[in-house]
Structures are given as structure tokens and as C-alpha cells.
Amino acid sequence: MTDILFTLYPWIKALHIMAVISWMAGLFYLPRLFVYHVEQAGTVDGAGAIFEVMEEKLLRVIMRPAMIVSWVCGLILVLTPGIVDWSWVWPWTKGVSVIAMTWFHHWLALRYKAFAAGENALTGRQYRMMNEVPTVLMVIIVLSVILKF
Template identity: 70%
Template sequence: MSDLLITLYPWTKAIHIMAVLSWMAGLFYLPRLFVYHLEKAEAVPEAPAIFFVMEEKLFRYIMHPAMIATWIMGLMLVATPGVVDWSWIWPWTKGVAVIAMTWFHFWLDWRRKDFLAERIHLTGRHFRMMNEVPTILMIVIVLSVVVKF
């Protein structure tokens, strides 16, 4: 099995990077859609329905599959011999940040469902602030992997 993982390593790494980019794009965009949904949708009667569709398609067809691919490829990378040295701190900081990013992913889905149920209690300002969460986590992840602190 380890020989296969070593052979697949460049492909696994490439797919992992592409999946992360797709996932991050959604994590940046969905909170911004929520801001527009809250602040602009009332001006146009059809807008809430349009926002619901956009938010659902972004989450269901881009973000969620990208998150799953990110996790699968990431775990394959971790299982590849020689890729991760667990005596360093960087795999642990990256792991914690990825778990936090996954929690944020599901938090966004819970908020999406709150919009659908018309029980959203947050403001555009809240979503603007939450839009910084993936940026902070991305910085931790990239520095962990590249600088290996």
C-alpha cells in the first residue's frame, strides 16, 4: 500500500491543492452571499429565492465535494511514507486549523438552513467579520506547511 501511495504522491498532492482552492473559494464567497442576502434581497421581491438557490448550489455542488476531496487527499498525503514527521509541530497546527475550517464549513451550512427557515438572527456585519475566519485559518495552514514552524 505504501508503494502505491508513494507512486500516487504527485497526483494526490495536485488534487489536494485543487480541492483546497475550490473549498476556500466557497468559504470566502458564501459569507459574502449571506451579507448581500441580508442587506439587498428586500429591495427585489424575487431576490431571496435567487439567493437561496445560489447559496445551496455553492454549498452542495462546490464547497461540500471540495471539502470531502480535500480531506481524502489530505489523509492520503498523511499516510504517504516520508511526508509527515509527527515530531514537528506543523502537522498538528495544520490539523487543528483544518478541523476549525471544517467546523466553519458546517457553521455556514447551519446559517444557510437558518435563512431557509427564516430564523436568521445575525447581521451583515456579523457575516463580514466571519468572512475573516477562513483567511486566518488559511494563513495558519500555509505557514504550517511551507515554513514548517
């Protein structure tokens, strides 16, 4: 099993990076769609329905699969012997940040459901502020992995 993990390591790592990029793109874009949904949907007849289709497709077709592949590949990488030294701080900061990013993903999915039910209670400004959450988490994750503090 260890031989297979070492052989596949660069491929799993490459797939992990591609999945994370896709997931992050969605995490950055969906709150922005929510901003436009709140601020513009009432100005054009039928625009709200168009935003809901865009939001649902982004969540279901891009973000969810990318998150799952990110998690699966990440766990495989963590299970590869000799890759992670748990006595360091960086795997813990990355792990906590990835869990927070997953929570944010689910929070966004709940916001989508609120829009679809006509129950959105947040403003464009609030969604703009929430748009910074994945940026902060990304900075923590990248610094943790690269600098290995």
C-alpha cells in the first residue's frame, strides 16, 4: 500500500491542487453572485430565476465535486507516510482552515436555499463582507503549507 501511495503521490497532489483551484473559484464567485442577486434581481423581470439557476449549477456541478475531490485527495496525501509531521503547527492550521472553508461552503449552500425559498435576509454589503472569508482562509492555508511554521 505504501508503494502505491508513493507512486501516486505526484498525481494525487496535482489532482488535489486542481480541485482546490476549482473549489476556491466557486467560493469566491458564489458570494458575488449573491450580491448581484440581492441588488439586481428586482430590476429585471425574471432575473431572480436566472441567478438561482446560476447559483445552483455553480454549487452542484462545480463546487460540490471540487470540494469532495479536494477532501479525498487531501486525505490520501495526509495518509501517505512521511508527508505530514503532526508535531509541527502547519498541518493543524491547514486542517482547521479547511474545515472552516467546508463550513463556509455549507453556509453558502444554505444561503442559496434561502434565495430559492424567497427568504434571503442578507444584504449585498453583508455578502461582500462574507466574500472575504475564503480569501483569509486561503492565505492561512497557503502560508501554512509553504512556510511550514
